[in-house]
Amino acid sequence: xxxxxxxxxxxxxxxxxxxxxxxxxxxxxxxxxxxxxxxxxxxxxxxxxxxxxxxxxxxxxxxxxxxxxxxxxxxxxxxxxxxxxxxxxxxxxxxxxxxxxxxxxxxxxxxxxxxxxxxxxxxxxxxxxxxxxxxxxxxxxxxxxxxxxxxxxxxxxxxxxxxxxxxxxxxxxxxxxxxxxxxxxxxxxxxxxxxxxxxxxxxxxxxxxxxxxxxxxxxxxxxxxxxxxxxxxxxxxxxxxxxxxxxxxxxxxxxxxxxxxxxxxxxxxxxxxxxxxxxxxxxxxxxxxxxxxxxxxxxxxxxxxxxxxxxxxxxxxxxxxxxxxxxxxxxxxxxxxxxxxxxxxxxxxxxxxxxxxxxxxxxxxxxxxxxxxxxxxxxxxxxxxxxxxxxxxxxxxxxxxxxxxxxxxxxxxxxxxxxxxxxxxxxxxxxxxxxxxxxxxxxxxxxxxxxxxxxxxxxxxxxxxxxxxxxxxx
Amino acid sequence: xxxxxxxxxxxxxxxxxxxxxxxxxxxxxxxxxxxxxxxxxxxxxxxxxxxxxxxxxxxxxxxxxxxxxxxxxxxxxxxxxxxxxxxxxxxxxxxxxxxxxxxxxxxxxxxxxxxxxxxxxxxxxxxxxxxxxxxxxxxxxxxxxxxxxxxxxxxxxxxxxxxxxxxxxxxxxxxxxxxxxxxxxxxxxxxxxxxxxxxxxxxxxxxxxxxxxxxxxxxxxxxxxxxxxxxxxxxxxxxxxxxxxxxxxxxxxxxxxxxxxxxxxxxxxxxxxxxxxxxxxxxxxxxxxxxxxxxxxxxxxxxxxxxxxxxxxxxxxxxxxxxxxxxxxxxxxxxxxxxxxxxx
Numbered sequence: 126x127x128x129x130x131x132x133x134x135x136x137x138x139x140x141x142x143x144x145x146x147x148x149x150x151x152x153x154x155x156x157x158x159x160x161x162x163x164x165x166x167x168x169x170x171x172x173x174x175x176x177x178x179x180x181x182x183x184x185x186x187x188x189x190x191x192x193x194x195x196x197x198x199x200x201x202x203x204x205x206x207x208x209x210x211x212x213x214x215x216x217x218x219x220x221x222x223x224x225x226x227x228x229x230x231x232x233x234x235x236x237x238x239x240x241x242x243x244x245x246x247x248x249x250x251x252x253x254x255x256x257x258x259x260x261x262x263x264x265x266x267x268x269x270x271x272x273x274x275x276x277x278x279x280x281x282x283x284x285x286x287x288x289x290x291x292x293x294x295x296x297x298x299x300x301x302x303x304x305x306x307x308x309x310x311x312x313x314x315x316x317x318x319x320x321x322x323x324x325x326x327x328x329x330x331x332x333x334x335x336x337x338x339x340x341x342x343x344x345x346x347x348x349x350x351x352x353x354x355x356x357x358x359x360x361x362x363x364x365x366x367x368x369x370x371x372x373x374x375x376x377x378x379x380x381x382x383x384x385x386x387x388x389x390x391x392x393x394x395x396x397x398x399x400x401x402x403x404x405x406x407x408x409x410x411x412x413x414x415x416x417x418x419x420x421x422x423x424x425x426x427x428x429x430x431x432x433x434x435x436x437x438x439x440x441x442x443x444x445x446x447x448x449x450x451x452x453x454x455x456x457x458x459x460x461x462x463x464x465x466x467x468x469x470x471x472x473x474x475x476x477x478x479x480x481x482x483x484x485x486x487x488x489x490x491x492x493x494x495x496x497x498x499x500x501x502x503x504x505x506x507x508x509x510x511x512x513x514x515x516x517x518x519x520x521x522x523x524x525x526x527x528x529x530x531x532x533x534x535x536x537x538x539x540x541x542x543x544x545x546x547x548x549x550x551x552x553x554x555x556x557x558x559x560x561x562x563x564x565x566x567x568x569x570x571x572x573x574x575x576x577x578x579x580x581x582x583x584x585x586x587x588x589x590x591x592x593x594x595x596x597x598x599x
Numbered sequence: 600x601x602x603x604x605x606x607x608x609x610x611x612x613x614x615x616x617x618x619x620x621x622x623x624x625x626x627x628x629x630x631x632x633x634x635x636x637x638x639x640x641x642x643x644x645x646x647x648x649x650x651x652x653x654x655x656x657x658x659x660x661x662x663x664x665x666x667x668x669x670x671x672x673x674x675x676x677x678x679x680x681x682x683x684x685x686x687x688x689x690x691x692x693x694x695x696x697x698x699x700x701x702x703x704x705x706x707x708x709x710x711x712x713x714x715x716x717x718x719x720x721x722x723x724x725x726x727x728x729x730x731x732x733x734x735x736x737x738x739x740x741x742x743x744x745x746x747x748x749x750x751x752x753x754x755x756x757x758x759x760x761x762x763x764x765x766x767x768x769x770x771x772x773x774x775x776x777x778x779x780x781x782x783x784x785x786x787x788x789x790x791x792x793x794x795x796x797x798x799x800x801x802x803x804x805x806x807x808x809x810x811x812x813x814x815x816x817x818x819x820x821x822x823x824x825x826x827x828x829x830x831x832x833x834x835x836x837x838x839x840x841x842x843x844x845x846x847x848x849x850x851x852x853x854x855x856x857x858x859x860x861x862x863x864x865x866x867x868x869x870x871x872x873x874x875x876x877x878x879x880x881x882x883x884x885x886x887x888x889x890x891x892x893x894x895x896x897x898x899x900x901x902x903x904x905x906x907x908x909x910x911x912x913x914x915x916x917x918x919x920x921x922x923x924x925x926x927x928x929x930x931x932x933x934x935x936x937x938x939x940x941x942x943x
Contacts, residue, residue, distance in 0.1 A: 130752040131752050131755040131756060132752045132755075167747065167748035168746055168748065169744075312616070316618070317610045319619070331772075331773070336773065537780060541777075562610070562611040563611075565611045566611045566612060570613055570614045573618050573622075574617070574618045574619075574621035574625065575622075575625065577618065577619075578623075578625035578626050578629065581626050582626060582630070582772065585765075586633070586772040587771055587773065
């Protein structure tokens with residue numbers, strides 16, 4: 126079920142009504158668990174079994190990890206959790222990819238081997254709930270948390286529908302304490318939650334799908350190679366599309382959860398206003414980058430074992446982060462590029478930190494633009510379906526085009542892309558050191574009402590193609 | 600650190616009790632205003648068709664006594680669902696035409712579907728049935744499971760689009776803005792509307808495309824060059840592949856009507872030159888086990904006019920449909936047992 130659908134509207138109205146009935150808190154939580162299963166099953170009912178497996182495995186394993194007296198036993202139980210969770214993820218998400226690469230490897234060694242292609246359907250959101258559930262067991266393994274005492278609370282943590290299929294990835298320490306006390310949504314909670322839902326849908330339906338997606342598809346999915354201008358337009362459009370698609374989903378998720386009285390963490394903080402790549406990853410998909418930091422980068426040694434090891438750890442973390450996004454080498458390459466950026470930034474900081482003092486706003490703005498442009502280059506590999514396609518667009522952006530290159534974007538669409546992306550970047554610059562809430566508080570109340578009404582009207586009058594949220598596939 | 604989309608730890612201190620009522624009032628007023636405005640401009644409700652909506656109809660072919668129409672834009676515009684339902688209120692009618700596509704690929708798909716036992720009305724046009732683009736995109740969607748959620752959502756949006764003008768694609772907010780920037784004026788009403796059941800209707804009085812005998816001639820030439828194979832052997836080979844499909848459907852109790860839809864003026868002239876009826880249709884009609892119906896052979900259909908030389912106007916499609924049903928009744932394909940008098 127997706128947020129921009131009539132079925133979700135009806136579903137959410139029923140869930141909200143039931144959640145506000147004068148029922149015991151336990152029953153309300155069971156209502157939310159049932160709703161979450163329904164939300165997930167609406168896409169493909171049999172895959173609810175995966176949620177059960179993840180829930181039961183980590184509920185049981187985490188308790189065993191906690192009571193195990195020897196390190197050997199603790200590791201064994203953690204290994205069981207990793208095997209089940211990463212095994213499911215590996216089979217469903219990477220099965221075909223691994224098989225293809227195995228066949229290619231054998232072929233390169235001169236061993237002819239053909240394998241029947243497994244017809245594996247990728248369960249929606251599996252990467253998100255796998256990482257979320259794993260974080261619970263890992264927190265207990267690292268003795269950062271104690272096991273949850275209520276199976277109902279834990280099941281709700283794993284399946285909570287607002288963020289189940291596309292994040293934010295919520296930590297148990299953020300969510301489980303909220304389950305212990307009745308959470309009723311106040312009128313301001315519901316009102317602000319609904320506003321976030323409208324803002325998120327506007328980002329998704331109007332900006333990502335309506336304004337930017339067609340240009341992206343012309344450049345990346347068409348049969349003609351783009352000229353330099355078209356390649357830039359397509360890539361800038363994708364930079365805006367992926368942001369509005371994903372941060373739109375996160376806003377919806379936060380808003381829906383807020384209507385039910387739950388708080389889930391932010392996932393985006395004006396990422397295109399980042400100055401440098403470490404800053405970018407503190408602002409982009411925060412719940413994933415912090416997961417990778419806490420459960421991969423730091424356990425690998427983080428920056429505690431010298432510069433060279435830090436760089437290796439950074440590269441490994443980003444390569445795995447890239448692979449998390451999809452079973453394709455282009456995603457790994459995308460992660461690798463970000464890893465290289467982070468390593469280069471660390472080196473540059475070390476070299477220049479002592480020689481250059483604090484920079485002023487003009488220089489910060491220039492650095493932000495440089496960061497944004499370099500991030501745009503990485504998006505090419507994220508969006509293109511093959512390396513061949515990536516390099517065609519990448520080279521075109523650098524001025525080297527193929528013989529069949531041609532202008533793919535009309536003047537009007539070029540203007541739409543440029544103005545939209547400029548507006549996004551400018552809004553991020555303005556929001557860099559403030560918050561949406563503070564901005565809204567400063568606006569006249571009638572202007573906020575007008576903005577909400579306009580956004581709602583635009584959402585209703587966008588009869589575009591039915592595009593799913595991009596991050597559902599990850 | 601402050602947040603971008605939201606700081607979920609705090610809720611802004613704003614007068615929610617005033618903001619939402621005002622916002623909702625503005626939305627309601629805007630919806631009503633926009634709907635009235637577009638209706639006053641002459642726009643009509645029209646749903647946005649897509650492969651999912653088509654696939655949902657395709658997946659319903661196992662209904663008892665179903666009649667399935669396959670073809671392209673000519674049947675979509677020429678066969679009136681309301682006339683059919685008036686005459687056969689209990690008989691399900693599925694509109695599986697796809698504009699710009701041929702019929703035979705779908706005929707094969709239905710022949711291979713053992714659950715289908717109904718009647719097919721299959722539009723035949725040599726210009727369209729040889730060498731036309733494939734339907735694989737549509738068939739692929741129909742062969743996969745469409746979740747209940749997606750079905751309900753698609754049906755709800757189709758139903759609303761069929762009722763409300765402001766939900767039509769051409770008056771969508773961004774489409775209008777683009778159109779105004781491009782042309783400096785609001786979009787004209789479209790002469791074609793797509794309905795909930797995928798049938799379409801064309802009001803050619805709203806047609807604002809450039810039109811003259813020369814333009815029609817050029818358009819027809821373009822069509823002929825794009826789609827046409829004026830090789831009677833290729834046509835014969837294609838139609839011979841159809842016969843086993845017809846027999847397969849008939850063995851299950853179904854039947855296939857092959858229908859040549861009306862064309863007039865320049866298109867008829869060109870069609871006669873490239874695909875003469877005597878060489879193409881008559882040979883096919885003589886050999887097929889299906890039920891061939893050519894509009895030139897049915898007096899009630901013969902004098903219908905196609906304003907663009909290839910499609911019927913919505914004022915003529917009821918008359919054509921009644922003539923078609925009468926002809927099928929006369930040939931024993933479909934029995935007029937219900938409320939015939941009212942529709943005929």
